Amino acid sequence: MTVLYLEDIAVGQKYGSGRARVDAEEIKAFAAEFDPQPFHLDEEAAKGSFFRGLAASGWHTAALTMRLLVTGEFKPAGGVIGAGNEISWTRPVRPGDVLRVESEVLEVRPSKSRPEQGLVKMRSTTFNQKDEPVQVLVANLVVPRRRSSSEALSNA
Amino acid sequence: MTVLYLEDIAVGQKYGSGRARVDAEEIKAFAAEFDPQPFHLDEEAAKGSFFRGLAASGWHTAALTMRLLVTGEFKPAGGVIGAGNEISWTRPVRPGDVLRVESEVLEVRPSKSRPEQGLVKMRSTTFNQKDEPVQVLVANLVVPRRRSSSEALSNA
Numbered sequence: 485m486t487v488l489y490l491e492d493i494a495v496g497q498k499y500g501s502g503r504a505r506v507d508a509e510e511i512k513a514f515a516a517e518f519d520p521q522p523f524h525l526d527e528e529a530a531k532g533s534f535f536r537g538l539a540a541s542g543w544h545t546a547a548l549t550m551r552l553l554v555t556g557e558f559k560p561a562g563g564v565i566g567a568g569n570e571i572s573w574t575r576p577v578r579p580g581d582v583l584r585v586e587s588e589v590l591e592v593r594p595s596k597s598r599p600e601q602g603l604v605k606m607r608s609t610t611f612n613q614k615d616e617p618v619q620v621l622v623a624n625l626v627v628p629r630r631r632s633s634s635e636a637l638s639n640a
Numbered sequence: 641m642t643v644l645y646l647e648d649i650a651v652g653q654k655y656g657s658g659r660a661r662v663d664a665e666e667i668k669a670f671a672a673e674f675d676p677q678p679f680h681l682d683e684e685a686a687k688g689s690f691f692r693g694l695a696a697s698g699w700h701t702a703a704l705t706m707r708l709l710v711t712g713e714f715k716p717a718g719g720v721i722g723a724g725n726e727i728s729w730t731r732p733v734r735p736g737d738v739l740r741v742e743s744e745v746l747e748v749r750p751s752k753s754r755p756e757q758g759l760v761k762m763r764s765t766t767f768n769q770k771d772e773p774v775q776v777l778v779a780n781l782v783v784p785r786r787r788s789s790s791e792a793l794s795n796a
Binding site: 514517518519520521522523533534541542543544546547548550551554555562563564565566567568569570571572573626 | 670673674675676677678679689690697698699700702703704706707710711718719720721722723724725726727728729782
C-alpha cells in the first residue's frame with residue numbers, strides 16, 4: 485500500500501472504504517459508555533423520541549467513519565490526523581445498517597508556518613446500504629510533504 | 641433536575657460538567673475499535689509520531705465530551721441532539737488526563753420550518769486537569785419549545 489505525501493494529493497481525487505455493519509447491541513454498548521440517552525439505549529423509549537426508533541449516537545457514526553477512513557484507500561504518510569472538522573448528521577443510523585465512506589479532496593495547501601507539512605481539506609460522506617448519506621464530515625487533515633533530496637542528504 | 645425548553649435558554653448562559661479520567665488502556669481500546677493508528681495504540685510507536693507520545697483519538701475525546709455533556713448541567717427537554725458541529729482538537733489528550741467540559745450558549749433561535757422547536761448554538765470546550773483546552777466543539781442543538789396552553793388544550 486503506497487502512502488501519500490502532500491505532493492501526491494490533488495483536488496477532486498476520490499477514495500473509497502470497506503463496509504461496517506452496525507447492530508443494535510453495538511449501538512447500545514457505545515451509547516451506554518459515551519452517550520447514555522434513551523433513544524440510543526432502548527427500542528421502546530426511542531419510539532416516542534425525536535428519532536422515532538433506536539438510532540446510533542452521532543459520535544458512534546463518527547467513530548465508525550474514522551475506522552472506515554483509517555482502513556480505507558486514503559493512506560497519508562504519518563496517518564490520518566485531523567486538525568479540525570465540520571460534521572453533520574443527515575439521517576439516523578439504524579440497527580442493521582451497513583455503512584461505507586466516500587471521500588473527495590476539496591483543497592490542498594502547503595503550511596506557511598510549517599514547511600514540512602500541509603493541510604488537505606477532504607469531504608467524507610458516510611452512506612448507508614440504501615446509498616443515503618447519514619453523515620457528512622469535512623476534515624482538515626495534516627499531511628507531510630515529501631522531503632526534497634537535499635533535505636534528505638542533510639539529515640542523512 | 642429541571643429540563644430546559646427553548647424559552648429557558650439565553651445567550652451567555654454557562655453549564656458545567658463532571659470529570660472523566662482517561663487511562664492508557666482506554667485510549668488503546670477505543671483506538672483498536674475505531675481509530676487503529678500506531679500513535680493511539682502503542683507508546684513506543686507514538687514517540688516518533690506527530691503526537692510525540694501516546695494520545696487519545698480525537699473521536700475518543702469527542703465521545704467522552706458527549707458523556708460529560710449528557711451527564712452535565714445542561715438538560716434540554718428531549719435530550720442532547722446535535723444537528724451539526726464544528727470540532728477542533730487543540731492539544732493531545734494523554735494517559736492520566738482528567739477532562740471536564742464548560743459550555744456557553746452562543747445563539748438561540750426558533751425554527752422557521754418547525755415551530756415546535758428551535759436551534760441552540762453552544763460552544764463546549766473540553767479542558768484537561770491543567771485547564772488547557774484539548775477540544776472545542778461548537779454544536780447546533782435541536783431543542784423543543786414549550787407548548788403554549790392553547791396548544792396543550794387543543795391536543796388534550
